[in-house]
Amino acid sequence: MITRGIFVGALLAIAPVSLAAQPTPGTNATDMDARLEIARELTELSRAEEQLDLVFERMKPSSVADLLANLERMSPGRDIGEQIETRYPGGRQAFEDEFSRRYADQFRSQYPEIVDQIARYWADNMTLEQLEATAEFFRTDLGGVWVGLLPGVYQHMTGLGREYSLQAGIAVAGEMMNAMDSGTETPDGGEVE
Numbered sequence: 705m706i707t708r709g710i711f712v713g714a715l716l717a718i719a720p721v722s723l724a725a726q727p728t729p730g731t732n733a734t735d736m737d738a739r740l741e742i743a744r745e746l747t748e749l750s751r752a753e754e755q756l757d758l759v760f761e762r763m764k765p766s767s768v769a770d771l772l773a774n775l776e777r778m779s780p781g782r783d784i785g786e787q788i789e790t791r792y793p794g795g796r797q798a799f800e801d802e803f804s805r806r807y808a809d810q811f812r813s814q815y816p817e818i819v820d821q822i823a824r825y826w827a828d829n830m831t832l833e834q835l836e837a838t839a840e841f842f843r844t845d846l847g848g849v850w851v852g853l854l855p856g857v858y859q860h861m862t863g864l865g866r867e868y869s870l871q872a873g874i875a876v877a878g879e880m881m882n883a884m885d886s887g888t889e890t891p892d893g894g895e896v897e
Contacts, residue, residue, distance in 0.1 A: 735832045742835040743823035749842035750851050752819050758855045760811055767807060768800045 775784045785796065792799045826835065841847040 736827060739827040739830070739832050739835055740823060742832070742839050743826040743830075744820075746826055746835065746839055746842060747819045747823050749839060749847070750854075752822055753815050755855055756815060756818060757812075760808060762859070764804055764807070768803055771803065 772784055772788075776782070788799045789795050794801075826838075830838070842851065
């Protein structure tokens, strides 16, 4: 969803001024059916289901670990990992493989609803003209290249966000600790007078 929002924002930034300057429609606009039809086409042109598959593949490794951690948290005193290893046919790896398969099936069964929500979001936040211009762009070779790059762009942005967020957090924590050690900073970040 975020990826699509960034992409649409980038498209609108390079769109002709007359399109970018149009007001964003509300959900009660009279052309909602037409906007929804084009927005649904955009989900196909943007390969929404393929991109959801990529999202799933990135989430899958942490999903098994999160599941096991949550199971252990909900069952204090019970060693879920040990039970899986000794009682599940094939042990932990077989459990993880089966979980991943079932999780993928369950997640993918929700694609029609997810894709419909993406289309509704576009239809609620773009004018008919903006949707038509975006669909026209997606139909071009260049539009196809953009769509193909979106997962990588999102992954790159996520990595950069983590890296710079960590750097900022370390810098601020260091400043605050130094100020506390020297007694020059108040709890709200102000200077002691």
